[in-house]
Amino acid sequence: DRSSIPLPVFLKLPNRETWEEFEPIIDVVLRHDVQGVTIANLVKDRTKVTLEEPLSESVRGGLSGEPTRLRSTELIRRTREKCGNRLIIIGVGGIMSTGDAQEKLAAGADLVGVVSGLIFEGPQLVGDIAASIEMDNP
Numbered sequence: 001d002r003s004s005i006p007l008p009v010f011l012k013l014p015n016r017e018t019w020e021e022f023e024p025i026i027d028v029v030l031r032h033d034v035q036g037v038t039i040a041n042l043v044k045d046r047t048k049v050t051l052e053e054p055l056s057e058s059v060r061g062g063l064s065g066e067p068t069r070l071r072s073t074e075l076i077r078r079t080r081e082k083c084g085n086r087l088i089i090i091g092v093g094g095i096m097s098t099g100d101a102q103e104k105l106a107a108g109a110d111l112v113g114v115v116s117g118l119i120f121e122g123p124q125l126v127g128d129i130a131a132s133i134e135m136d137n138p
Helices: 019-031 066-083 098-107 116-121 124-136
Strands: 010-012 036-039 088-091
Touching: 019 066, 036 066, 066 088, 066 098, 088 098, 098 124, 116 124
Parallel strands: 010 036, 036 088
Antiparallel strands: none
């Protein structure tokens, strides 16, 4: 019941391998009337990612940036198809350019979040993305 929660609730969702692994999470989100979700940046299974340089086993944590882009975009698209406008979707994962941001929006994201792109491309990426969105939505 939204009236019992004074502020909107958003959840950051994991970057799952398949829609079949991800969809049950969306079902729980909808059942509990969460207002929005962030889909999905970190990839934890490194065996499915081609790395230019090998990582030592001592390096912990998930991978972000480009290795997450396609799967994240697919999960956004499938979530939007399933939920319609019942959820606000923040698209993250591999946004390294204005084209990547546009890809997330075209897949159904309402907003985009830039993490690795900000680090590797610099703060001007945010302005470039905002300008490209304004040009598409005058």
